[in-house]
Amino acid sequence: MHGNIWRDRCTRCGASETRDVAEPVDDGPVYCRSCGAMARPDVVWFGEMLPGDALETAQNALERAAAVIVVGTSNRVYPAAALVDAAVDSSRPVIEINPDITPVSDAVDIRIASAASEALPAMLTSLDAISANG
Ligand SMILES: [Zn+2]
Structure with a gap:
């Protein structure tokens, strides 16, 4: 919903380019390779609108989801938090x-x-084990 930190977006023409994660990042x-204007990370910063169709x-x-996994969000910033409210309902x-309590933690x-960096790899390992045994 909030973009891709590995993608750059031109501030003038809007062209975007995804960087190779392994590519060293210069400071x-x-x-932009198309028009030469400065590019920026293709993510939503505080105070900016979501990209056109991101919410939809x-x-x-x-x-369409059979289950919803909510990872690493405070569940306090709308409209994204409304998605979690809808899932809970x-x-x-x-x-x-989330290591911290959020407004939906009790629901x-x-x-x-x-932390996501600990829980998600553990979940994948468990799912792999279930797949191997199933
Ligand atoms: Zn450009």
Whole structure:
């Protein structure tokens, strides 16, 4: 919903380019390969609007989801927090991964009080084990 930190977007023409994660990052400015203007990370900063269809895309994904995993968000900033509220109000299982208590912590089905960097790899390992045995 909030963009991709590995993608640059031109401040003039809007062209975007995804960087290779393994590519070393220079501390200097990044310039558009199309028009030469300065590029910026293609993410939403505080005070900026979400990209045009980001909220609708997220709402559609939520409606199709069998379960919802909410990772590393305070659940306090709207409109994104409304998606979590809708998930909690639905019949879908909701899992929250966050070391901190959020406004929905008491309402989710499973709360994992852990950092995403610890919980997500552990979940993948568990899912791999289930797949291997199933
Ligand atoms: Zn450009």
